[in-house]
Amino acid sequence: MKAGIRARRLFALSLLALPLTGWTQLVLSPSASADPVRRTTTIVSMGDSYAAGEGSPGPGRTWQDPLCHRSSNSALNLGINALRAASPFADPYVQLNVTCGGAKIDVTDGASGGILSPQRNFASDPNAERPAQIDQVEQWWNDNQLGIDVLTIGAGGNDAGFENLVRACGVPWNLDSCDGFMQDDLDAGLAAMRGHWAELIKAIQGDGQGGSRRLHAPVRDIYVTIYPDPTSKLVNGQRAYCDRQPLTDPVMGSVTGRESQWLSTVAVAGMNQVVRDVVNDANHQARDVYPAWHVIEPPDWSNHGWCAAQPWTNTYLRSQSIQGDEWGTAHPNLAGYSALGSEIQGALYYLNNGVRDASIRTTISAAHSNLPLQILAPGQGMPVMQGGPLDYEQFTFHASGTTVQVRSERSGKCLVNDPARPPFEPGAGIVLGDCASPSSRWDARPAPYGAWVFTRGFRMCWDIWLATTAWSAPLIQYPCHFANNQRWWI
Known part of the structure; x- marks a missing residue:
């Protein structure tokens, strides 16, 4: 690593007409400076409801994409907006966001997919269908020929069946603990998640033999976000798992401490470890192109679970209050997405760096x-x-x-x-x-x-x-x- 790199304006790209389909989100931040020596940074995002911002709609319960529940308050949007604000030279950022609530990486049975296969059966419109997210990005690149500085991906929880686990644990007065009767489902879900991630990695960077690749846009760096653990609070400085709290909530108030601990140490930890493993594999396997893969870890959530005094996670009732439906349950609220956005900003802060000043001699x-x-x-x-x-x-x-x-x-x-x-x-x-x-x-x-x-x-x-x-x-x-x-x- 080299220290002491000074920020300096470099260059900008002129962006003319950028063709977009009706379901993609593109944000082009205008420059605050007339200096033409600036660069344009392109960030593309794929993923599921945690990436899209489910649980924290915009003002007036608005969504940037109502079908996908894509929010202006997602961690991605908050983190990238902070990058823009921190840029010493107001360099423009182009952001293409095709994240969508309910998205899986892939399916093998013709059901609703998301990233590698079309997504359908939306809660608000069962007849709607969206192309695979990777195909949306590929089409956008074909139309615009912009290289991708950063690709973010947040996905896998739906492939692992995490929503079904939470629902099973939240059945009121269930005599059987969900950690017993849902373990086989989790094991199968984690295996499917690992397999679907392997497919996605090959679709992005190929298999080293010129096959499998579906995204042909040049991608420099890929950042994969993993899931926060929303199951606990602190009591006298010690972590305590949510135990039928808040009692008034018809779903989360039914999850016992034992079930919360299982969700934390087995389900969430298992999903996140799959992501860490596949990212490590992606950086070392045979491939046709060599983007660098990185993991963005979530912040410490131990005192901000759904039962905490200052929760970063929605319960069923909070979801109904915030967005008028149940789909934000067990998803971050605005405070949670703000904390996640800070981690994204920190991981991508290098995008605001500049090369050494012209007066400084350096080696390369x-x-x-x-x-x-x-x-x-x-x-x-x-x-x-x-x-x-x-x-x-x-x-x-x-x-x-x-x-x-x-x-x-x-x-x-x-x-x-x-x-x-x-x-x-x-x-x-x-x-x-x-x-x-x-x-x-x-x-x-x-x-x-x-x-x-x-x-x-x-x-x-x-x-x-x-x-x-x-x-x-x-x-x-x-x-x-x-x-x-x-x-x-x-």
């Missing part, structure tokens, strides 16, 4: 090898290559219109693609060249942990061929796949 090292770039001589057309630990070149970054130039301090020349090769030819070398050349202009985009990606319109990225760690390996341009040999420390 490939993330896969930690070896710096070097240039053997300062002449025109000299190739840029991966050097040894002590063989390095110093560079400065210069904003130029809507892009950035990378200039060798020793020669005063800029990094350009080889003028003897076509502008977007895969494998073309990057060499020293004239700073007046159009090919000297690159998109510089911040990545997690202080890394950067240098692209040309998300089509070509800086790349060390085959991720070799050999000294003198050439710096080339190559179709963006975002593995570590296309990420850079500066």
